[in-house]
Amino acid sequence: MNPLRRSGRIAALALFAFAAVPPATASAHGLVGKADLPLPTWLFAWAAAVVLIVSFAALGLLWPRPRLQRPRERRLLRLGPWVDVVGGVVGVGLFVLLVLSGLAGTSVPTANFAPTFVYVAFWVGLVVGSALFGDLFRVLSPWRALARFAAWLTGRLRPAAGATGDGGSGLPEPLAYPRWLGHWPAVVTIAGFAWLELVSVDRDDPRLLAFLALGYAALQLVAMSVWGIEAWSRRGDGFAVFFGLFAKVAPLARRDGVLYLRRPLDGLPSLEVVPGTVALLCTMIGSTTFDGLSGGPLWTDLSPHLQSVFEELGLGATAAGEASFTVGLLGCLLLAGLVYRIGVLGMRTVDRERSAGELAAAFAHTLVPIALAYAVAHYASLLIYQGQALGYLFSDPLGDGSDLLGTANWTIDYTLISATGIWYLQVFVIVLGHIAALALAHDRAVALYRDGRAALRSQLWMLAVMVAFTCLALWLISAANA
Amino acid sequence: MTLLFAHAGHWLVSMVYAAPALLLAGALAVSTIRQRRREAEKRAAGEPVERSRAE
Numbered sequence: 001m002n003p004l005r006r007s008g009r010i011a012a013l014a015l016f017a018f019a020a021v022p023p024a025t026a027s028a029h030g031l032v033g034k035a036d037l038p039l040p041t042w043l044f045a046w047a048a049a050v051v052l053i054v055s056f057a058a059l060g061l062l063w064p065r066p067r068l069q070r071p072r073e074r075r076l077l078r079l080g081p082w083v084d085v086v087g088g089v090v091g092v093g094l095f096v097l098l099v100l101s102g103l104a105g106t107s108v109p110t111a112n113f114a115p116t117f118v119y120v121a122f123w124v125g126l127v128v129g130s131a132l133f134g135d136l137f138r139v140l141s142p143w144r145a146l147a148r149f150a151a152w153l154t155g156r157l158r159p160a161a162g163a164t165g166d167g168g169s170g171l172p173e174p175l176a177y178p179r180w181l182g183h184w185p186a187v188v189t190i191a192g193f194a195w196l197e198l199v200s201v202d203r204d205d206p207r208l209l210a211f212l213a214l215g216y217a218a219l220q221l222v223a224m225s226v227w228g229i230e231a232w233s234r235r236g237d238g239f240a241v242f243f244g245l246f247a248k249v250a251p252l253a254r255r256d257g258v259l260y261l262r263r264p265l266d267g268l269p270s271l272e273v274v275p276g277t278v279a280l281l282c283t284m285i286g287s288t289t290f291d292g293l294s295g296g297p298l299w300t301d302l303s304p305h306l307q308s309v310f311e312e313l314g315l316g317a318t319a320a321g322e323a324s325f326t327v328g329l330l331g332c333l334l335l336a337g338l339v340y341r342i343g344v345l346g347m348r349t350v351d352r353e354r355s356a357g358e359l360a361a362a363f364a365h366t367l368v369p370i371a372l373a374y375a376v377a378h379y380a381s382l383l384i385y386q387g388q389a390l391g392y393l394f395s396d397p398l399g400d401g402s403d404l405l406g407t408a409n410w411t412i413d414y415t416l417i418s419a420t421g422i423w424y425l426q427v428f429v430i431v432l433g434h435i436a437a438l439a440l441a442h443d444r445a446v447a448l449y450r451d452g453r454a455a456l457r458s459q460l461w462m463l464a465v466m467v468a469f470t471c472l473a474l475w476l477i478s479a480a481n482a
Numbered sequence: 483m484t485l486l487f488a489h490a491g492h493w494l495v496s497m498v499y500a501a502p503a504l505l506l507a508g509a510l511a512v513s514t515i516r517q518r519r520r521e522a523e524k525r526a527a528g529e530p531v532e533r534s535r536a537e
Contacts, residue, residue: 042498049502089486298496349514460510468503474498 026152036420041478045471046197048431052470056437056463060456066447068269068440071156073253073260075155080257087136088145095142095213096473102210106399109204110389113397116360119197120386125377127246129373134254137240138233143220144240147229174228177235182275185223187214187283191333194287195445197296200324201318213399241280245271246375248435265436267443268368281367282340285469286333288374289294293332294325296479303328340367340470346461350454362448363462366441370469373433377426377477384422388412423477430473434466441466 037044094117109115129136138144202208224232233240236242247253248267253260271277293299306324307317313322342362350360389412395405402408417425439464446456497504 042495045499047504048501053506298493339528345516346510349517464503464506464510467506468500471499471503475496478499 006355009012035270036158037423038460039473044427045386045479048434048470048474049064049467050439051285051431052434052467055438056442056446056459057464060459061440063439063442064452066444068263068265068443068445071262071266071270073262073266076252076261078257079254079259083139083254084145084148087139088142089150091140091142091145094140095217097298099210099215100398101399102206102208102213104398107112107206108399109206111399112207113399114208114209115204116386116393117391118141118213120382123193123197123391124383125387127372127375127379128383129248130243130246131376134252135244137243138247141233141240142223143217143237144229144233146217147224149222151229160210166408166430174231175226177227177231180275181235182277183235183241183280185275186238187238187276189282190242190287193238193246193455194283194290195326196327198287199322199329201322213249214230230469233457235274242284245281245284246372248365249369251371265369265440268365268440271365271368272363278340278360278364278367279337281371282337283333285367285374286336288371288378289336289472290329290332292378292476292480294328294475296476298479318325339465339472343461343465346464347458350450350458350461362443363444363478366437366462368432369436369440370466373430374469376433377429377473380421380425381422384417385414387413387441388416426477430470430477434470438448438463 098114098117101117105112105114116181126137171217196200196212197203218324220232220237223236235241249265250267251262251264253262253267253373282357294303303324306327307320310320310323311317313320327433341356341361344356344363347359347363348356354362387412389406392412395408395410396402397404438459443453444457445450445462449458451454
C-alpha cells in the first residue's frame with residue numbers, strides 16, 4: 001500500500017476513534033441538572049465543524065470509488081409469517097391499551113399510559129429501535145395487522161369471489177397509488193403530529209390522543225382498502241414511512257420472510273425518492289429543530305412579540321400562542337429545506353447537466369442520518385428518564401391505583417446518567433450522524449461523477465450543509481442546557 | 483427593528499455557533515464566483531473551458 005495512503009488511513013482511524021471516546025468527565029456526575037462542561041458550548045460546535053472538515057478530507061483521500069451503492073447482505077435466518085402474526089397481535093394489543101387508557105383512564109398526563117406511550121415509546125423509542133433492529137413498525141403496525149387480518153378473513157369466507165386483491169383475499173383489485181401523491185400524505189402526517197406535540201396546548205390530553213389514534217387508524221384502513229395494504233404502507237402511512245426511513249440505517253433487514261445482515265447505512269443508497277420524500281426529510285429535521293428552538297432563550301424572547309401580533313388581530317391568548325408557535329414550526333421546516341436547497345444549488349454550480357430537482361433527489365438519502373442524529377440527540381434524555389416511567393405505567397395504565405404487573409411502585413432513576421453524560425452523548429450522536437451523511441454524500445458523488453475533482457468540488461457544498469446542520473443541532477441542545 | 487436590537491445579545495451569541503457554517507459557505511461562494519470569472523475570461527479569449535463531466 002502507498003505509504004501516504006496508509007498513514008492517511010491510520011490518521012483517519014485515529015480521528016474516528018478520538019470522536020468515539022467520550023471524555024472521562026462524562027460519567028463523573030450523578031445528578032440531573034445543568035451539564036458541567038470544561039469548555040464553552042460554542043467551542044463544541046467549532047470542534048464538530050473541524051471534525052467534519054477533516055473527515056471530508058479523509059474521505060477524498062481514502063474513498064476514491066463508490067462502496068455503498070450496492071448493498072452487501074448476508075442471509076441470517078428465516079423469519080416467516082409468524083413474525084407478522086405475533087407482531088400484529090402485540091401492536092393491536094398496545095393500540096387497544098393506548099385507546100382504553102386514553103378514554104377510561106385518569107386525565108393526569110403523567111399518571112396515564114397514553115401520553116408517555118405516544119411521545120416516548122412510540123415517537124422516540126421506535127426511532128431508536130428502527131435504526132438498530134430494522135423496520136419494527138412494519139411488523140407492529142396495528143392498522144396493517146388489522147387490514148391483513150381482514151383481507152385474510154375475507155379470502156377464507158369468499159374464496160371464489162372474482163378478482164383477488166392484496167394477498168389473494170377475494171377483494172376487488174385496489175386502485176393504483178398515484179405517483180404524484182408520493183410521500184405527501186406522510187409529510188402531512190408527520191407535520192401534523194409535530195404540530196400536536198410542539199404547538200397544541202392539549203398535547204398531553206389522554207382522551208384527545210385516544211380519539212386521534214382511533215381517527216388515524218380508521219383513515220389508514222380506508223386508504224388501505226382503496227390503494228392496497230402494501231402500497232399505502234410504503235407511501236401514504238406517515239408513521240410507516242417515517243420509521244421505515246430510519247430502518248434503512250439498521251444493520252438488519254427482513255425481506256420475503258428472511259432476515260438479512262448488512263453494513264449499517266447500506267439500505268440508504270437504494271432509497272426510492274418519490275414526490276414529497278425530500279419535504280418529508282426536511283419536515284423531520286425541521287420539527288426537531290423547532291422542538292429545540294422553542295426551549296431556548298431566542299424563542300422565549302421572540303414568541304411574546306409574535307403572540308401579541310396575533311392578539312392584535314383578534315385571537316384569544318391561547319389561540320395567539322398556538323398561532324405564534326405554528327409560525328415558528330413552519331419557519332423551522334422552511335429553514336431545514338432552505339439549508340438543503342442551498343447545498344443543492346451549490347452543487348449545481350459544479351454539475352450544470354443535472355437539474356436542482358435531480359440533485360436534490362440523488363442526495364436525499366444523506367438527510368436520513370441527520371434526521372436520526374437530530375431525533376436521538378434531542379430526545380435522548382426524554383427516552384432515558386421518561387422511558388422508565390413505562391415500567392409503572394404498564395402496571396397501572398389507567399392511573400386508577402391498580403398494579404397489574406407488580407411494578408406500579410417503580411420510580412424514575414435520575415442518576416442513571418448525568419446531565420454532562422447526556423451532553424457528551426448528544427455531541428457524539430450529532431457528529432457521528434453528520435459524518436455518516438458526509439460519507440453517503442461522498443459515495444453518491446464518486447458514483448455520479450467520472451471526474452474525481454468534480455465529485456470533491458460538488459461535495460464541498462454538501463460539507464457546508466452538514467456543518468450548518470451540525471452547528472444548528474449543537475446550538476439547539478446547548479440552548480436547552482443553558 | 484426594535485425587536486431585533488432588543489435581543490441583540492442572544493442573536494450575537496447564536497451567531498458564534500453559525501460562524502463555521504457561514505465561513506465555509508462564504509469561502510465557497512467566493513471560490514465559485516472566481517471560478518466563473520476565470521471561465522468567462524477563458525471564453526472571451528477563445529480558450530476551451532473545462533466542464534464537469536457526469537456519467
